[in-house]
Amino acid sequence: MSVSLPAAPARDLLRGLLSNPYLLLVLTMAMWGGHSVVSRLAVGEISPASLTSLRWVVVTGIMAFISGRGLRQHWPALKPRLGYIAMMGALGYTGYNILLYWSAHSTTAININIINGAMPAVIFLGAFLVFGQKPRLLQWIGMLVSMAGVILTGAKGDLATLLSLTVNRGDVLILIATILYAGYSVLLRNRPTVPSLVFFTALALAAALASLLPLGVEIVAGEFFWPTWKGWLCLVYVALFPSLLSQLFFIRAVELIGAGRAGLFTNLMPLFGASFAVLILGEELAPYHVAALVLVLGGILLAEWRRAPG
Template identity: 75%
Template structure:
């Protein structure tokens, strides 16, 4: 028997009122995304994956929220430039850099380096809005960043001194900086419902994704998805692209970008676990230490609030 509509509505209402559950689900989807980015190598080209995912999501959101877009167009129209920037910055740029990085680094490294995001968000919120950052938040950020540095150095700081960090590690770090900027700027988004705002961003993400696609075609690196590639595309479109973005926007509404960003430190836990279970990647001792540092950082930063 299927659940009655009232029960489903009650569950959805409860979910969207709980920022912590929203963020746990979001980071689990993002952790899975790190693994999928590695699985997609050779199955679907990076720019085609980026473009096709936003084609699917834009089609879904525009069909579901067209009426809402019409109703809130007076509030959205003056912010077209902002919407275009957010779609390109938080969605297209992050995605394509993630997929490029997967060719030269591991899913575990991708997951752990994403833990730099809270530090970037806190610093961005401080610089742009003067948002107060507590001492414990700073300590937690520093501890988490230590885990990121340890991952990039592959457990040996000599790698940093010799500048032997992989190209993929650098690309995913740039992606994290860009998504952090997107997270900070969410604070200034138009005052429209979350789903309407997300629907307004998806065409910008789709249109901006044509730029890397054009470069990929010109370079002769474009190819259509394999059977497995289509399945990976569907996962990416439904979970990391659609549900997680809606959840994250709602969580930022409830507790702010700085606090919501701290929970992205859970992503390495999910990402590393999925990478080991699904891809069979090896978990080194420095990965374990890095995970302890990034998770310890989020506990320190949230200690007083709990």
């Protein structure tokens, strides 16, 4: 007698996934943590500007198919905000990504993840500077503790390195990228009142157009080269996971449990990223890395302590 195991239909599995915000957020943070590892794997396999440009071209094509009708329907609401959309796509997506890929040429994936991990603290600071949203005392303390972790990472655990101003170029680039994305996150408060998928499609298109400028510079400078087969694999991962699925998953999770509670899960990103860097790239997790992780995550925990759920 043969026994056949019942197979759950794919749509039921998808429905279950999309109704579980915690699984969506864990998967999202794993994709974002893996992004820094792939950026290191991409060095010498695909040029930074072409990786940035091609990823957003792929995402724009997919999103145009998914929500092209919605984009046309909501065009009257988007048209007056084209300057805002162009700025958000250029800085938050194109600017952040190309700085990430440049930084990967001169720093480790572990460093990238730890510095990126301070982003919630930078967002708190940005909200205060732009909108006058005053952090509570614990949030100020949390920001300072998290930034201490970033400084410790940049100094490689050696105060003399910091005092001699010999901080790694890649660490500086990823810090600038983190500031750019934090600014993008703060300014999302002023986004047009259109569905999230439509807004994301518009941003992806803006990012694809903005990426043509650094791509042109890269070509003129003679630094462009066709991707190797490994470079194409990196592109596929970056386009489908950090650029597309993770964004859709995060949007859905925010719809289910709110932005405040969903934002807490960003604390997992440096943990995933550092773990992947050790397991996949064989990078060394030094004692100062562990101390920096504790400072970054501990600072965010302080900043989020007793914060009202979103």
